[in-house]
């Protein structure tokens with residue numbers, strides 16, 4: 001990630017492949033047989049191509065809706081942009097502070113306290129330590145974890161982890177935000193107060209990449225849309241056009 005530059009996301013010729021062989025054997029005995037076979041015959045693991053030769057460029061002001069059927073590669077794409085997956089081919093370059101609303105809590109170190117994880121999260125997106133410290137009280141209060149803030153996160157409930165994770169993302173000022181679907185975080189009361197904070201955070205971000213099945217969100221909120229199918233980008237452009245192609249394609253399939 002490069003800081004102090006105009007926010008930008010440039011993905012060129014991205015391919016991501018997963019090893020499948022291990023996942024196919026559900027029992028321990030099955031997995032052992034597979035490993036033994038591989039060692040004896042030196043079989044290469046079976047690879048599944050989740051993304052093939054995908055390119056996309058986003059600049060300041062872009063709110064891009066990523067749409068397509070289940071399993072078409074949308075989440076994998078966001079994960080590759082966020083750096084969770086390394087490209088098997090192609091390149092991913094992000095300039096600016098990147099923040100993700102993918103799987104909440106994935107970046108935490110469970111042996112560290114909530115407080116230390118807040119610091120870590122801020123440092124990871126390039127904030128200065130003093131800047132992060134100044135936001136700690138507001139984050140802790142928003143997440144409602146005051147009593148537990150110095151306790152290692154392995155003792156947090158899953159609701160507390162996602163509330164803290166969400167509060168951190170909302171309090172930061174990212175340039176690029178990656179969002180996977182609409183999340184449901186915490187209980188009803190938390191959901192209500194987080195909605196307004198989320199809109200506020202998003203209104204300040206320069207670039208948003210949003211994976212969603214909510215086509216009216218794409219039509220109303222995005223300035224560009226990209227349709228994935230079978231791990232490839234098959235159409236890109238004006239949201240209304242891309243959404244209607246997708247609707248037509250879905251209707252034709254029955």
Ligand SMILES: Nc1ncnc2c1ncn2[C@@H]1O[C@H](COP(=O)(O)OP(=O)(O)OP(=O)(O)O)[C@@H](O)[C@H]1O
Pocket residue numbers: 018019020023048049050068069070071072073074075076077228
């Ligand atoms: N870690 C993994 N190992 C093996 N296969 C994977 C892995 N992650 C994703 N896949 C496969 O890659 C393909 C693309 O998955 P992905 O989650 O990116 O699809 P998606 O378009 O986001 O789908 P959805 O709309 O259902 O969320 C799917 O076939 C999925 O099974």
